[in-house]
Amino acid sequence: MRLHFVLFAAAAAFLATCEAVPDAAPSELSKMAFPDSALSINAVQNTGRFLRTRNTVGDDDSDDENDDDDADDDDDEERTFDLNIAKWRGIFDDYYRMGTSVDDVAKDLGAAYYIGKYGKNLGKLSKKEEYQKWVAFKAYLEKIKNGEIPAPK
Helix, strand or coil: CHHHHHHHHHHHHHHHHCCCCCCHHHHHHHCCCHHCHHHHHHCCCCCCCCCCCCCCCCCCCCCCCCCCHHHHHHHHHEEEEEHHHHHHHHHHHHHHHHHHHHHHHHHHHCHHHHHHHHCHHHHHHHCCCHHHHHHHHHHHHHHHHHHHCCCCC
16 A cells, blocks of 8 residues: 555544534524525515516417417518618619529528528528528519519619
8 A cells, every 4th residue: 555545544534533623503503694694585675676467458478369469570570671671772673683583692692501501590590691681682572573662773
């Protein structure tokens, strides 16, 4: 046996027999705890913050058939497409004049690569500007087809 093993065993035996720390029973430990350190059960510590406990009028988040939230979501999407169309209108007009297809635009912008890479992860895919531009171009062509915006000359 090596010397350091013997010394380690002797030190462990010495510490095990030594009473350097007095025994503390559970009742003694509870007396030592400071009373303000315990958390309040009611959790009313921040009275300046009010949380709504019931629904207000028109605030229905349930998934029933009469829920009109989907219309609001469509309006938000349409506004986003309108902003993106306005942002890239010059580029889209050039694509339209050249007769470029949606698939060619996806390849030209590199959106096809991101669709292949992040196809199942719409969160990451929708953050890519190339994908946003491609989706906006599709919306642009749809608006021209529906007569919502005039075709470029």
